[in-house]
Amino acid sequence: MSIAFSHNPASDYLRVRNAVRHFNTPEGGVVKALDGINLNIGQSEFITLLGPSGCGKTTLLKIIAGFERLDSGKITLDSQTLLELSAHRRPVNTVFQSYALFPHMSVGDNVGYGLEVAGVKKPERVQRIGEALEMVGLAGIEKRLPSQLSGGQQQRVALARAIVNRPKVLLLDEPLSALDRHLRMKMQIELKNLQTELGICFLFVTHDQEEALTMSDRIVVLNGGKVEQLGTPTEIYHRPASRFVADFIGESNVFEGKVVRFDDFGADVQCGELLIRTEDRNLITGSAVEVMLRPEQFTLLDSSTSAAGQQVLTATLEQAVFVGSDHQLVCRLASGQQISALVRGHCHHLQVGQPLQLAYSSADVHTIPAVF
Numbered sequence: 001m002s003i004a005f006s007h008n009p010a011s012d013y014l015r016v017r018n019a020v021r022h023f024n025t026p027e028g029g030v031v032k033a034l035d036g037i038n039l040n041i042g043q044s045e046f047i048t049l050l051g052p053s054g055c056g057k058t059t060l061l062k063i064i065a066g067f068e069r070l071d072s073g074k075i076t077l078d079s080q081t082l083l084e085l086s087a088h089r090r091p092v093n094t095v096f097q098s099y100a101l102f103p104h105m106s107v108g109d110n111v112g113y114g115l116e117v118a119g120v121k122k123p124e125r126v127q128r129i130g131e132a133l134e135m136v137g138l139a140g141i142e143k144r145l146p147s148q149l150s151g152g153q154q155q156r157v158a159l160a161r162a163i164v165n166r167p168k169v170l171l172l173d174e175p176l177s178a179l180d181r182h183l184r185m186k187m188q189i190e191l192k193n194l195q196t197e198l199g200i201c202f203l204f205v206t207h208d209q210e211e212a213l214t215m216s217d218r219i220v221v222l223n224g225g226k227v228e229q230l231g232t233p234t235e236i237y238h239r240p241a242s243r244f245v246a247d248f249i250g251e252s253n254v255f256e257g258k259v260v261r262f263d264d265f266g267a268d269v270q271c272g273e274l275l276i277r278t279e280d281r282n283l284i285t286g287s288a289v290e291v292m293l294r295p296e297q298f299t300l301l302d303s304s305t306s307a308a309g310q311q312v313l314t315a316t317l318e319q320a321v322f323v324g325s326d327h328q329l330v331c332r333l334a335s336g337q338q339i340s341a342l343v344r345g346h347c348h349h350l351q352v353g354q355p356l357q358l359a360y361s362s363a364d365v366h367t368i369p370a371v372f
């Protein structure tokens with residue numbers, strides 16, 4: 001299933017049309033690395049490609065960069081067909097996970113290498129190297145060797161090298177994954193600021209869903225060489241288009257059910273013994289759906305709180321784990337299904353085995369068409 005929630009007509013700066021790339025494996029099989037990808041991306045969007053290992057993220061970047069060919073399909077950038085241009089003539093640049101700096105060359109020479117190859121004269125080169133290093137927060141270190149820099153600094157030099165010739169699109173393949181958590185979070189902010197400052201399109205690959213949710217204007221969720229969903233972080237998180245997306249991004253409680261009634265305000269879905277009310281209005285009686293609630297959409301009821309206007313589930317507490325300001329509760333419904341709830345406040349009085357009342361709002365209940 002391929003669903004684009006938010007098609008913005010202005011987003012056709014980078015267009016990928018029916019991109020297909022199959023690989024023959026040494027075992028005699030065929031891998032569909034890209035299986036009909038369509039994307040419309042804006043001129044200054046921060047786009048993240050997210051998906052499990054082997055879903056085609058690197059293949060798509062390599063094809064846009066010109067390091068890999070397409071079997072069929074078309075890619076245009078700023079109305080120019082890309083596929084006819086050799087890699088070094090494309091107005092794109094790539095930053096990889098491994099910084100791949102030339103170890104024997106100074107930082108300045110590393111950053112200016114592409115300019116030199118392109119025949120840019122020395123005075124302009126020096127100026128542009130200085131500007132690029134300044135943009136990544138490393139002004140004045142032109143003379144150092146890569147070995148005299150930390151991992152984070154090396155990655156910034158790789159970024160400076162990639163932006164120095166002013167590409168229209170920057171391709172970033174897991175550029176932060178070699179960095180430790182602290183540095184990685186710092187670089188996430190720097191990268192986002194750099195993208196805003198440059199005003200160019202970033203196509204960023206990560207395995208890390210949190211990183212994708214915090215940095216991106218829009219996220220492309222890939223699965224088996226296909227686009228599962230293209231949407232803003234909020235759409236992807238709260239309105240996943242498929243069970244795959246719901247399970248892949250964040251934690252979710254999913255109930256399988258059937259629509260038993262609908263009206264102008266929503267529908268009732270029978271999920272085993274549970275009747276769940278949703279405000280989704282595109283459902284018809286008899287259709288099979290999956291109903292999703294995120295853990296943080298539950299509130300825990302006690303004697304002092306009422307469920308006014310809310311739906312309530314009764315479940316047995318199996319585990320409560322303190323996670324900073326919240327508690328992660330694992331509970332079991334009478335049906336045997338396990339559910340996860342993230343609740344605020346003091347839960348120290350709770351006992352494993354006790355019944356809990358978990359309230360949720362029908363406005364938060366998202367439904368996904370069931371696919372059999």
Ligand SMILES: Nc1ncnc2c1ncn2[C@@H]1O[C@H](COP(=O)(O)OP(=O)(O)OP(=O)(O)O)[C@@H](O)[C@H]1O
Nearest residue numbers: 023024025031033052053054055056057058059060
């Ligand atoms: N040159 C190749 N020959 C054969 N198969 C390949 C080749 N390159 C990629 N593949 C296969 O194509 C699929 C997609 O690979 P790709 O590298 O694009 O995945 P990915 O999404 O980047 O994964 P990861 O998150 O692990 O980096 C995989 O199944 C991979 O094994």
Ligand SMILES: [Mg+2]
Nearest residue numbers: 057058059173
């Ligand atoms: Mg990859």
